[in-house]
Amino acid sequence: MRSLSSVEDLAALRQRLAGRGERAIPTIVIPAGTCGRANGALDLVRAAKRELLARELVGRIGLRVTGCHGFCEMEPSVLVAPHGTFYPKVASEEMGRIIGAAAQDRVVTDLLFADGEGERIERQDDIPFFARQTRRLLGRNQEVDPTRIEDYLASGGYAALAAALAAGPEPVVAEVKASGLRGRGGAGFPTGAKWEMLARQPGRRGKFLVCNADEGDPGAYMDRSALEGNPHAILEGMLVGAVGTGANEGVIYVRDEYPLAIRHVSMAIRQARALGLLGERILGTDLSFDIEVVRGAGAFVCGEETALIRSIEGKVGEPRQRPPFPVQRGIDGKPTLINNVETWANIPLILEKGAAEFAAVGTQGNSGTKIFSLVGKVKRTGLVEVPMGATLGEIIHDIGGGPVGAAAVKAVQTGGPSGGCIPAARFDLPVDYDALTAAGSIMGSGGMIVMDAHTCMVDVARYFMGFLKQESCGKCFTCRKGTQRMHEILDDITRGEGSPEHLQLLEELALAVKDTTMCGLGQTAANPVLSTLRYFREEYLEHIRHGRCPAAVCKALVTYSINEACTGCGACRRACPGEAIRGASKERHVIDSARCTKCGMCVTVCQFGAVAVA
Amino acid sequence: MDTMRGDTIGADAPDVAAIAAAHRGSRAALIAILREVQAARGYLPEDALRAVARHTGRSLVDVYAVASFYHSFSLKPRGRHTVCACLGTACHVRGGQQVVEALSRELGVRAGETTPDGEFTLETANCLGACALGPVVVVDGRYFAKVNPGKVRRILSQARSGVAAPEAADGERALVTEAVCPECGRPLLDAARPIDGYPSLQVSAQCNGWRGRARISCVDGVLDGAPENAAALERVRLFCPHCSAGLNDLLRCGECGVPTVSVLAGDGALVQMCGCGEQRVRRAEVEGAGARREIAQLS
Numbered sequence A: 001m002r003s004l005s006s007v008e009d010l011a012a013l014r015q016r017l018a019g020r021g022e023r024a025i026p027t028i029v030i031p032a033g034t035c036g037r038a039n040g041a042l043d044l045v046r047a048a049k050r051e052l053l054a055r056e057l058v059g060r061i062g063l064r065v066t067g068c069h070g071f072c073e074m075e076p077s078v079l080v081a082p083h084g085t086f087y088p089k090v091a092s093e094e095m096g097r098i099i100g101a102a103a104q105d106r107v108v109t110d111l112l113f114a115d116g117e118g119e120r121i122e123r124q125d126d127i128p129f130f131a132r133q134t135r136r137l138l139g140r141n142q143e144v145d146p147t148r149i150e151d152y153l154a155s156g157g158y159a160a161l162a163a164a165l166a167a168g169p170e171p172v173v174a175e176v177k178a179s180g181l182r183g184r185g186g187a188g189f190p191t192g193a194k195w196e197m198l199a200r201q202p203g204r205r206g207k208f209l210v211c212n213a214d215e216g217d218p219g220a221y222m223d224r225s226a227l228e229g230n231p232h233a234i235l236e237g238m239l240v241g242a243v244g245t246g247a248n249e250g251v252i253y254v255r256d257e258y259p260l261a262i263r264h265v266s267m268a269i270r271q272a273r274a275l276g277l278l279g280e281r282i283l284g285t286d287l288s289f290d291i292e293v294v295r296g297a298g299a300f301v302c303g304e305e306t307a308l309i310r311s312i313e314g315k316v317g318e319p320r321q322r323p324p325f326p327v328q329r330g331i332d333g334k335p336t337l338i339n340n341v342e343t344w345a346n347i348p349l350i351l352e353k354g355a356a357e358f359a360a361v362g363t364q365g366n367s368g369t370k371i372f373s374l375v376g377k378v379k380r381t382g383l384v385e386v387p388m389g390a391t392l393g394e395i396i397h398d399i400g401g402g403p404v405g406a407a408a409v410k411a412v413q414t415g416g417p418s419g420g421c422i423p424a425a426r427f428d429l430p431v432d433y434d435a436l437t438a439a440g441s442i443m444g445s446g447g448m449i450v451m452d453a454h455t456c457m458v459d460v461a462r463y464f465m466g467f468l469k470q471e472s473c474g475k476c477f478t479c480r481k482g483t484q485r486m487h488e489i490l491d492d493i494t495r496g497e498g499s500p501e502h503l504q505l506l507e508e509l510a511l512a513v514k515d516t517t518m519c520g521l522g523q524t525a526a527n528p529v530l531s532t533l534r535y536f537r538e539e540y541l542e543h544i545r546h547g548r549c550p551a552a553v554c555k556a557l558v559t560y561s562i563n564e565a566c567t568g569c570g571a572c573r574r575a576c577p578g579e580a581i582r583g584a585s586k587e588r589h590v591i592d593s594a595r596c597t598k599c600g601m602c603v604t605v606c607q608f609g610a611v612a613v614a
Numbered sequence B: 001m002d003t004m005r006g007d008t009i010g011a012d013a014p015d016v017a018a019i020a021a022a023h024r025g026s027r028a029a030l031i032a033i034l035r036e037v038q039a040a041r042g043y044l045p046e047d048a049l050r051a052v053a054r055h056t057g058r059s060l061v062d063v064y065a066v067a068s069f070y071h072s073f074s075l076k077p078r079g080r081h082t083v084c085a086c087l088g089t090a091c092h093v094r095g096g097q098q099v100v101e102a103l104s105r106e107l108g109v110r111a112g113e114t115t116p117d118g119e120f121t122l123e124t125a126n127c128l129g130a131c132a133l134g135p136v137v138v139v140d141g142r143y144f145a146k147v148n149p150g151k152v153r154r155i156l157s158q159a160r161s162g163v164a165a166p167e168a169a170d171g172e173r174a175l176v177t178e179a180v181c182p183e184c185g186r187p188l189l190d191a192a193r194p195i196d197g198y199p200s201l202q203v204s205a206q207c208n209g210w211r212g213r214a215r216i217s218c219v220d221g222v223l224d225g226a227p228e229n230a231a232a233l234e235r236v237r238l239f240c241p242h243c244s245a246g247l248n249d250l251l252r253c254g255e256c257g258v259p260t261v262s263v264l265a266g267d268g269a270l271v272q273m274c275g276c277g278e279q280r281v282r283r284a285e286v287e288g289a290g291a292r293r294e295i296a297q298l299s
């Protein structure tokens, strides 16, 4: 493809690509993000290719390998577009039947999705997991092969850039402001206002736009899916940002743990450059803007703005005091605007739809949709996108299908290490920045880890404190020592060595760390402790007073035993690394608690659920 | 630290010099340089840190500070295989800790350590981005989902035998151990003329009126690589050297969109190779002056 020299060129190319008819033929769509690949999606891709060749269907049935569609638990899955037939957990051997049916406009009924005993559902859009979402961003992942800019263009890509170029800087910023979009990285700062600040900075030495793709919240992967599945949307968002703010350089800072995302974004940048959508005098206009990918190196604190800037400069990622804010002095001392991946991904939507229609979804002060990573102890796990202001209950029960097994859902953790746990009794809370903060958590970037009766809340608090202790950069004494001390106390409690005074000390420490630290890591470090103390104090007291872990998680407080369901098959006896299990064949086995290391091996190998942990 | 030693070894670090030179003038160069040096050497030994300091003009203290701050860098030698278990929140609530303990017990080392025989390095991560599938373990880039202590032994034995199968489930480089023409069934693999130490595929090639022989790295499955070299296979037609059947496929590479090359692997699997890769000549090398020039022009 030739480099495009004008906005008209771009429109003509888009029209030509859309008119090729590729989208009209039945197409086998296989999500193959990191999650899909982990589930064997690439084997399906190979099987599909082989079948298409063998049946001489090349050209009559299309094949599209895409990023994640969100229903990761059901991967490797197949979607037959444009009809929308959805096949979950497809075995490679079934690919032939699926392709054969698609060629004859039929459906393979026995491979369709069924919810438990429920009847089979043919179309993806009719499955509750999908039907109750508003998939403005995620829905686009299934339309494009992320490694082909042609796909993005054919589905209307880079039209927002053209619209922005036609409108000019002030109207672009005004539109983003009017949309009410708030930053999706956690703090919820109004995006338009931030852009306006950058636009007002003197730009003689140049200005930077940064896409924060550090996604440090453990348990969240919305940004990975966007980068892997639709990287051009992020490039386009940044290009619109460049038009609006006068920035001339861009950086996408991607965490090192996301190799596929790094690859797809790098490919997208090269393709955009080759088409003249990045670089000097883009589309023949005065706009010059280019983007570089910078890889992180595994440090949570680098997601914080000032640490991020240092890391981009190739230095140790320690935060610094603000002001000056990055918008005033950022990378190499130049004005720098930082937005989260999902924030950038929303920008093309605003320009395409217009601010009013964008804000028609969501609530007052919280416009648009938000993607959540719905994981942990929930029946249907994956990425879900809902209007801002949807309630926790709608997300966890209606979309997620509620608990996995018999154990009831107890709480949900939002906001990662800076957030907190919200009890099931408060699942009527709307998910927006303000309501969750009031409830003692934060919305954060979108991690939603569901916890049930088998999750110990003290252990969760201890887990987060261990995380923060490890990730504290150590610059502030109170953060470094405070997280360490809180972790020790929590560890003591989970070992049955806590006292009621410990709880008071925890609360005091938590407040001290909150008030005396410099960056967001320290300021919010106490949230996991304070929120669990607030809602689950009883669980703490149970550990302290009775040396009992109600969830049977804390190793020091549980014992393993074998109950009457045991058939004497010997699987646990053979698997036990401590040789702590004895028993004759076909007779109930017993665990020698003196030798038992509580490693959990017997629980995972027992097919009869005969190992009890209490 | 002994300066003499540092200096003499440092002078012998042409790999570091080359890496540093390639990054001259680039922002964040230090982190990128350290990453590449680690990829080349397996870890960051003292002499490499000294050489990096010298070639970047940063002080050794600076270089050491960066190398020790970021978790991705290792100052100790690493094993042939890396086993990384996720301890992110989603994996933690589903029993990730027990998986780490099981791995640790099987390997006889703690997280962050390498087995004495140099086979395995055990690591933990804060989240590997596949949270819906937790607990997750990644071995040499391959993801294992819903791991529990009972599955650990099998994962390790799979890691020991490596990814030799052409149908590597993770789509990382698929090594074709045996390859034949899909049309006539005769062998295409030539162990006598390796690329990157692996047997290469010998095929006939045609390009702008020129005809000759091409060699393709057999280490490359269809789904690895980057697109900048995509044009190579689009312009070069490849044929079976025995029966002259065309090997360029109508199907396009899922990763970069150019037509792929089909061969049959030993077990009957159809392997499709694509010209995409970091360095073109490594992937699809075409012999003969005319063709080489053609490819060189495309770079």
Ligand SMILES: Cc1cc2nc3c(=O)[nH]c(=O)nc-3n(C[C@H](O)[C@H](O)[C@H](O)COP(=O)(O)O)c2cc1C
Pocket: A182, A183, A184, A185, A186, A187, A188, A189, A191, A212, A213, A214, A215, A216, A217, A300, A301, A302, A303, A304, A305, A338, A339, A340, A341, A343, A445, A519, A520, A521
């Ligand atoms: C310790 C810490 C870690 C953070 N990690 C991330 C992150 O991984 N991704 C992200 O987008 N923002 C992260 N943030 C928030 C950023 O500092 C910043 O607010 C955000 O990138 C701004 O983008 P937004 O306005 O689009 O949300 C983090 C903040 C702190 C204090």
Ligand code: FES
Pocket: A218, A219, A220, B086, B087, B088, B089, B090, B091, B092, B126, B127, B128, B129, B130, B131, B132, B134, B135, B136
């Ligand atoms: S928490 Fe383990 S992959 Fe995200």
Ligand SMILES: [Zn+2]
Pocket: A031, A033, A035, A036, A068, A069, A070, A071, A072, A073, A075
């Ligand atoms: Zn997925």
Ligand SMILES: [Zn+2]
Pocket: A456, A457, A458, A459, A494, A543, A548, A549, A550, A551, A552, A553, A554
């Ligand atoms: Zn407990």
